[in-house]
Every structure is written in C-alpha cells, then in structure tokens.
Amino acid sequence: xxxxxxxxxxxxxxxxxxxxxxxxxxxxxxxxxxxxxxxxxxxxxxxxxxxxxxxxxxxxxxxxxxxxxxxxxxxxxxxxxxxxxxxxxxxxxxxxxxxxxxxxxxxxxxxxxxxxxxxxxxxxxxxxxxxxxxxxxxxxxxxxxxxxxx
Amino acid sequence: xxxxxxxxxxxxxxxxxxxxxxxxxxxxxxxxxxxxxxxxxxxxxxxxxxxxxxxxxxxxxxxxxxxxxxxxxxxxxxxxxxxxxxxxxxxxxxxxxxxxxxxxxxxxxxxxxxxxxxxxxxxxxxxxxxxxxxxxxxxxxxxxxxxxxxxxxxxxxxxxxxxxxxxxxxxxxxxxxxxxxxxxxxxxxxxxxxxxxxxxxxxxxxxxxxxxxxxxxxxxxxxxxxxxxxxxxxxxxxxxxxxxxxxxxxxxxxxxxxxxxx
Ligand SMILES: Cc1cc2nc3c(=O)[nH]c(=O)nc-3n(C[C@H](O)[C@H](O)[C@H](O)COP(=O)(O)OP(=O)(O)OC[C@H]3O[C@@H](n4cnc5c(N)ncnc54)[C@H](O)[C@@H]3O)c2cc1C
Ligand code: FES
Ligand code: FES
Numbered sequence: 001x002x003x004x005x006x007x008x009x010x011x012x013x014x015x016x017x018x019x020x021x022x023x024x025x026x027x028x029x030x031x032x033x034x035x036x037x038x039x040x041x042x043x044x045x046x047x048x049x050x051x052x053x054x055x056x057x058x059x060x061x062x063x064x065x066x067x068x069x070x071x072x073x074x075x076x077x078x079x080x081x082x083x084x085x086x087x088x089x090x091x092x093x094x095x096x097x098x099x100x101x102x103x104x105x106x107x108x109x110x111x112x113x114x115x116x117x118x119x120x121x122x123x124x125x126x127x128x129x130x131x132x133x134x135x136x137x138x139x140x141x142x143x144x145x146x147x148x149x150x
Numbered sequence: 151x152x153x154x155x156x157x158x159x160x161x162x163x164x165x166x167x168x169x170x171x172x173x174x175x176x177x178x179x180x181x182x183x184x185x186x187x188x189x190x191x192x193x194x195x196x197x198x199x200x201x202x203x204x205x206x207x208x209x210x211x212x213x214x215x216x217x218x219x220x221x222x223x224x225x226x227x228x229x230x231x232x233x234x235x236x237x238x239x240x241x242x243x244x245x246x247x248x249x250x251x252x253x254x255x256x257x258x259x260x261x262x263x264x265x266x267x268x269x270x271x272x273x274x275x276x277x278x279x280x281x282x283x284x285x286x287x288x289x290x291x292x293x294x295x296x297x298x299x300x301x302x303x304x305x306x307x308x309x310x311x312x313x314x315x316x317x318x319x320x321x322x323x324x325x326x327x328x329x330x331x332x333x334x335x336x337x338x339x340x341x342x343x344x345x346x347x348x349x350x351x352x353x354x355x356x357x358x359x360x361x362x363x364x365x366x367x368x369x370x371x372x373x374x375x376x377x378x379x380x381x382x383x384x385x386x387x388x389x390x391x392x393x394x395x396x397x398x399x400x401x402x403x404x405x406x407x408x409x410x411x412x
Contacts, residue, residue, distance in 0.1 A: 018156040018194070021185075041182055042325065047248050053221075054248040059185040061178075063156045064196060105247065126324045127246010 005065045007031065008075030016062045022048065023057040026072065033073045033100040037129070044128040047101035048072050054105045073100035079107050082148055086141040094132035102128050106142050114146050121146075151188050158196035166282050166302050168195050177302065179217055179257035182249055202256070202304060205229065211310055216256030216303045220244055220268075223255060232308060233275060233315030233335045240267040240333070243319050256303045262293070262350060267319055269293065270333035270343035270351035272306065274315070280304045290353065313337045316407035319346075320399050322390065329391040330399045334407040342379075342407070344400055348388045356382050367412040376401055 003014050016025050023046045026034045037045030039058050046058040049071035073080050083103045087093045109124045159165045174192040178184050202217035207228045224241040258268045277289045282302035313335040319328045328346035335341050340361040345351030357378040385396040
C-alpha cells in the first residue's frame with residue numbers, strides 16, 4: 001500500500017506493508033540516522049519526532065503515520081549542529097550511535113521546557129540509553145545547549 | 151506483528167462491529183505493548199480516529215478518554231490536583247518519555263498487566279470505566295472479572311474527592327517493572343492497593359477496614375496491620391524479588407504511606 005507522510009517538512013510517498021514499523025520504512029528510504037537498537041521499545045535509540053513529540057519508531061506502525069509529520073535529526077539540522085558542538089566540547093561523544101536520538105529528545109525538551117533543572121533533564125532523557133559515555137558529560141552538554149539563546 | 155489489514159474507523163460502532171467479526175481482529179491503542187505481545191492479526195483496528203484523546207474536568211469528576219497518553223496524564227494540571235497527584239506520579243515513572251508519548255491509559259487498563267503501576271492508583275481513586283456496550287463498570291469489578299471483556303473502553307472517570315495520596319514504586323532501575331508498588335489514598339476512609347506482587351494490583355480491604363477505625367497515625371497497631379495485610383495480600387517470588395523481600399517492602403512502605411496521609 002502507498003502512504004503519504006511528511007518527513008522533515010517534505011511530503012513523501014512510501015510503499016509499505018501494513019505490518020511495517022516506521023523505523024524499517026525510514027531506513028529503507030535512506031533516513032539512516034534513525035538507528036535500530038533493541039527493536040523492543042526499551043533503548044530509545046530509534047527515537048524520531050512525530051508531530052514534534054519523541055516516539056520510538058521501532059514500535060510505531062508506519063501506516064499510523066499517515067497525515068502526520070515525522071522529524072529525523074536531518075530535519076533539525078541547525079539545532080543538531082549546536083547540540084553536536086556542545087557534545088564535542090564536553091567530550092560527550094564516543095561511538096555516536098545514540099546521538100541522533102539523543103539530539104531529537106534534547107531538542108524536544110528545549111521546546112517544552114528550556115528552563116529544565118538537573119532532575120527534569122534526567123527524567124526527560126531516562127529512556128535514551130547510551131552504552132559508552134556514562135551520561136555525565138552528556139548531561140553537562142545538554143545544560144549548555146538549553147542555555148544557548150542563539 | 152503480522153497484520154493482514156489495518157483499519158482506523160471514525161465511528162465507535164464501526165470499530166466494535168469490526169472487532170466482533172472475528173476473534174483474530176484486535177484493537178490497537180498506543181501499540182507499545184501490542185508490539186511485544188501480538189504475533190498475528192487479521193484486522194488491526196486503530197482507535198486513533200475515534201476522538202478518545204481528551205481530559206475533561208467536570209464539577210464532580212475528571213473524565214479521561216481511553217486514547218489519552220500517559221505523558222498527557224502526567225503533565226495535566228487537573229490530574230496533578232487529585233489525591234496529591236498519584237496518577238501523574240505513577241505515569242511519570244513508566245519507561246521514558248517516548249514510550250509515554252504513545253502508551254495510553256486505555257491500553258494500560260485493558261491489558262490488566264500484573265506489573266501495572268496505574269491500576270493500583272485507579273483502585274484507590276475509585277475510578278469508573280465507561281465501555282461502549284457494557285456501560286459503566288467500577289474498576290474493582292473490572293479487576294474481578296474472569297476475562298477482560300471484548301468491548302471498547304471509551305473513558306475512565308475519576309471522582310473529584312478531597313483525598314491525600316501516596317504512590318511508591320520500588321524498581322531496580324527506572325526502566326524496569328516494579329518489584330512492588332503501593333498506592334494509598336485517604337479522605338474519610340483509607341484505601342490501600344498493592345501491585346506487582348508479582349500478581350496484579352489488589353485492594354487490601356480488611357486492612358483498610360481496621361485503619362478506618364483509628365483516628366491518627368499514632369493510634370495504629372502495626373502488629374495488627376502486618377497480620378491483616380499479610381493474610382489478604384498474596385505475595386510471591388520471581389526474578390525481581392523474593393516473597394520475603396516483597397513482604398518487607400510492603401510493610402515498610404505502608405508505614406511510610408500512612409504517616410504521610412493520616
Ligand atoms: C517496554 C515497556 C515497559 C513498560 N513498563 C511499564 C511499567 O513499568 N509500569 C506500567 O504500569 N506499565 C508499563 N508498561 C505498559 C504501558 O504503560 C502501557 O500500559 C502499555 O503499553 C499498553 O498501552 P498501549 O496504549 O500501548 O496499548 P496497546 O499495546 O495498543 O494495547 C494493549 C491491549 O489493550 C487493548 N486495548 C487498548 N485500548 C483499548 C480500548 N480503548 N478498548 C478496548 N481494548 C483496548 C488492545 O487490544 C491490547 O490488547 C510498559 C510497556 C512497555 C512496552
Ligand atoms: S530500537 Fe530500542 S526502543 Fe526502538
Ligand atoms: S556514544 Fe556510543 S552509544 Fe552513546
């Protein structure tokens with residue numbers, strides 16, 4: 001079946017099976033920044049924004065996204081660059097596998113609550129697992145990004 | 151999940167009729183648990199176009215549409231005001247934000263999960279469930295049903311009562327199921343529910359009956375409370391904790407809860 005979805009502001013037509021998840025369809029259509037981790041709704045690495053809200057794309061059937069707007073990290077390029085800058089500056093990057101999902105979630109947090117305190121940042125990011133960094137440097141980088149008014 | 155056809159009707163009667171066509175047809179709400187639990191389905195009936203995503207504040211109650219997400223419940227100011235915000239708090243402790251942006255209250259109720267953090271809250275809040283065919287059912291009666299009804303859940307109604315509330319989830323990590331959860335609410339009477347025992351949430355009715363005879367925390371005979379609750383709440387062992395460990399958790403957190411609400 002064919003479905004129309006807006007991805008990163010552009011209307012796209014995807015050919016899909018009703019059983020396919022958004023993660024699989026996005027990757028098949030070369031949105032390779034969207035990563036697969038657990039494939040079991042537990043790690044957060046497949047996060048994309050659906051109408052501006054973080055969701056796990058491994059558990060969202062693609063057919064349910066008709067008429068909605070999907071954002072991958074390519075769709076928030078400028079903000080992603082800023083986030084990457086702070087992550088780099090604070091050494092919060094290692095393998096980088098979790099970065100796109102982390103950037104999208106941090107971006108959503110800033111839109112919702114740019115004044116978030118330490119506890120609120122931790123609570124918002126708790127579902128985004130990173131197997132390399134130990135989170136401390138990431139946390140500091142996120143605080144800097146939230147405070148960035150540029 | 152192997153799905154033959156996906157349909158998202160715009161009318162409730164259509165959704166119910168589709169469901170009745172075959173035992174192999176299923177409703178899907180947020181789809182978070184269905185992803186893990188449903189292997190094969192003929193018609194998957196999406197509930198997103200039925201207008202069931204709302205939180206309406208009326209004079210005497212709050213009505214939450216079945217498709218309302220856990221995140222929407224967590225941040226809603228009216229829900230935060232009910233019984234010290236136990237329902238918001240319980241939602242906020244379930245997985246990460248992205249899961250809570252899709253998982254719904256309807257799916258949480260109809261799944262009747264033993265690990266549920268929400269069912270205990272709904273029990274002590276004396277919630278009523280509105281079904282398409284069955285009409286209004288008390289949450290406690292729903293929990294006692296042998297089988298989850300093959301009906302469409304429309305909404306959850308929570309009476310606006312002046313209650314003090316307490317919710318505590320003991321879990322190994324934020325992303326794990328509870329080893330045990332305890333929910334207490336008090337207005338003129340005390341209600342206590344224990345969940346993830348590892349069995350499903352249950353009201354401790356005899357314990358509450360005793361607690362309702364005392365006037366203050368200092369008057370409570372904790373020896374009696376321990377005996378009553380151990381008698382009526384069956385605990386068990388699994389990979390998250392032994393029966394003995396759960397018993398210690400139950401008693402410890404019940405004391406803390408009562409200190410807070412009495
Ligand atoms: C990885 C993971 C961890 C979790 N951890 C916890 C936890 O620690 N604590 C906790 O309390 N919960 C937890 N949950 C459960 C979660 O909170 C939801 O309860 C669960 O995802 C079901 O909600 P859903 O909207 O995804 O329902 P779905 O998966 O869409 O549906 C679940 C079931 O309910 C039926 N259904 C849904 N809505 C209706 C309706 N309106 N009428 C009739 N039938 C309906 C469906 O047919 C299906 O059988 C977890 C879920 C996941 C995936
Ligand atoms: S791949 Fe792990 S949550 Fe989706
Ligand atoms: S940097 Fe490797 S998983 Fe996060």
